[in-house]
Amino acid sequence: MNGAESLVTTLLESGIDTCFANPGTSEMHFVAALDQIPGMRCVLGLQENIVTGMADGYYRIAGKPASTLLHCGPGLANGWANLHNARRAHSGIVNIVGDQATYHQPFDAPLTADTAGLASAVSRWVRTSRHAADVGRDAAAAVAAARTAPGQIATLILPSDTSWDSGGVAVRAMPVPAAPVVDPFAVETAARILRQNPNVLILLGGRCAVPEAQALAWRIASATGATLKYEYVNGRVARGRGRLPIERLPYNTDQAVKVLEPFEHIILVNAKAPVGFFAYPGKPSIQYSSTAQIHTLSRVDQDSASALLALAEALNAPAAAMPDPGPRPEAGRGSPTQEGLARTLAALMPENAIVSDESISFGRGFYPLTHGAAPHDWLQLTGGAIGDGLPVATGAAVASGGSRRVISLQADGSAMYSLQSLWTQAREKLPCTTILLSNRKYNILIGEYQNVGAIPGPTAMSMLDLSNPDLDWVKLANGMGVEAARATTLEACADLMKQSFQQTGPFLIELVI
């Protein structure tokens, strides 16, 4: 058995059965081993940020890591931004990065780069195998690291000789460290705060936005009068009918400060104390009141449902029925507006859909109007590195085995970062509907520019405007084998959405906004 064969066997033994890949020469023995040892589904992405973004989306839905297959330092670099987003989503990923042979490294051939340096800047766990005999053990350790709560980026660098040399040893799955138990003192403190104070915010991190934890959070809020909110960005939130109809903190610093101002106490459940996405001149970094006290009920690597159950029990909080979000909204009409599109989405979204939200400026207000939709999962851009929406949607569709409709709410500027995803959607015949929000500008930046205190002139607009020439998304999608159509009204958009939900493969709607 060579090192590559020990790698494939060990990954399969450790429960990794999906590999998002863009291989190169130094990975050919791994590719050969994948060919010979059955059991791994290999999904090709045409650029590495598609590969890593798919692995992120896969984890968010499957709840277990996939592996990636990347080529040398530059391949890892190409996929780095979506690893950053995955890190912020607490997604577990096992990156397999092929590299120059151990003995070839010192010659500094053209593709030689600081692969470990790149990996270290985004991974929680990095190792470079040195001998074929170590590859199995190192792979099992990488999987255990990726599975460690709350989910981590693990990067295993494999010099090509460790793949082709004989002496590989496949190993069994390594044990995954248990999540740290919830601190009883933290539960007691939170219970005391909630009993004694009227102005308490319970801030929920994305990883606790699953139905079980939501029910417990609602039980606590109902019994105490506390306010519930989500963090601004969350890897996955269960939403729609029967789920917790709460809002997330605003992106805008002034709005966030206003929302947070009343609260004397903030209890964090797998969340971080709220700070600005960016700093602005004369505005605070910290968004909560300077007199507010922060209490951590559970950290991000702890089990939120256990923490919330302990708190509910400490409070003797009775069961509470989830609030009714009211009737399903009716689809919007006329020219596309943010509210109209949100209503259309809520009206038409099929049961158990997955929403991949990279709608940026257009989509900030989608939450309140979609509580009445059918139950669904909502995935957000967690790390602010644009270009994750389409790959995350693609990986989520792979994870759900094609059984759930995936809807991308996708800003055009961000879509251009990873449009190659559409090809993988076509190749894998994935049930992905992309609503491409075509405003032909980096609209968020035009807003930010105006915050600087000026109207953009021609030089600034040359960097903020995406028209001249206009992107034609129907042609771009067709060019990658994805059926597509343009809509300029919400009625036309609704018709295309309904049509695409009936199909098995991908579809793109260019919605001119």
Next chain:
Amino acid sequence: MNGAESLVTTLLESGIDTCFANPGTSEMHFVAALDQIPGMRCVLGLQENIVTGMADGYYRIAGKPASTLLHCGPGLANGWANLHNARRAHSGIVNIVGDQATYHQPFDAPLTADTAGLASAVSRWVRTSRHAADVGRDAAAAVAAARTAPGQIATLILPSDTSWDSGGVAVRAMPVPAAPVVDPFAVETAARILRQNPNVLILLGGRCAVPEAQALAWRIASATGATLKYEYVNGRVARGRGRLPIERLPYNTDQAVKVLEPFEHIILVNAKAPVGFFAYPGKPSIQYSSTAQIHTLSRVDQDSASALLALAEALNAPAAAMPDPGPRPEAGRGSPTQEGLARTLAALMPENAIVSDESISFGRGFYPLTHGAAPHDWLQLTGGAIGDGLPVATGAAVASGGSRRVISLQADGSAMYSLQSLWTQAREKLPCTTILLSNRKYNILIGEYQNVGAIPGPTAMSMLDLSNPDLDWVKLANGMGVEAARATTLEACADLMKQSFQQTGPFLIELVI
């Protein structure tokens, strides 16, 4: 004056007048300063690897650095692979990377990343400004570093408060260190070797492939009988009629070993001793004979023309007319072949064209058949990180002010890494003709797989084949505002080439091979 204004003024003072950009929120004050202070041409790329690749192509033609404008760690990561290629081409680039405000960093907001770690893994010079008052000085130092021979990657990280705070100080250009002088002893040694030995190879690095150095090298070879060759990859080679009609070392290790085997001495002129692009089981890393002696006439940071002049004078080598490459080839006919396309290119290429060569497997043999073309410059993928061909072409066209036709010989798999370049070509109305070599597979990897000793099965082919669905490059180009057409014969390709050379803007030919 705020920090951003001191930055723009200093860059202009230091001779930087072109900025390839994809800005974000943390760069808005820089964008505002660019808007207010005239003199900088700003060119938008729709993903950062386009931005950095354009800066690379710009340097190779302009011979001076441009700046880039990148957004935080992930923006730098997206552009990292083409910085790697630029580093291997010895292109000078000044990266300006906006980042979280100094005081906001500790809060670890979503876009916070190890920007300096990423930068260090690819840059020769990295600095993070800490105060607005330092930005001008740091920018001037960055430009001096980028201009330092042979051309270096310099990355200046600007926390957003250093841009918006007042107290900025614009500074004059800093002196650039002179290139180290040529070692007289190295010249003497090389002259002695050349006088005494028949089997000498003079290996030229890309930076010495300019006409002046070529003439000196030919003078030396004519006087001594030494063989001249280029390294396998070169940032820029002057080619065509009147230029040195020599070959580069082969990519394939077996072929390179065979070519190098006869030489007892290798004199390096701004080149490195030849090693394999990759290692292979049972094959050597070092491609030259184990008994060969390596002599360095000049290092990559030294002036090759001075070194070659000193050597020619030491040898009393008389002037020698450049060999005649014979008549211009006639355009090829029928189905596209490597040889036929090379002949077509040689027949039709306009005077003073620039070729951006990312033809990968299809284009390895283009050199011998294009010596008789009109004089042109040939730019190669230097670092092996695919996806540089289209951005380099775009930046080269910007550098030549639209006065030279740029021809991309572009493999399809690599083109998908940076297809967004086409949009910038359309927006800037650049004279770029892309010959898109559409074989619908990662053909180089299928060859590498077969080297492993096996025929690819279905799993392997799922990662090596780009059909299913076929990419439609005419639609993809049209979708980004670039006129395009498909050719299946060399005659049709020739007609489209001629047509595009008459136009002022970009054109893409999908050549089905």
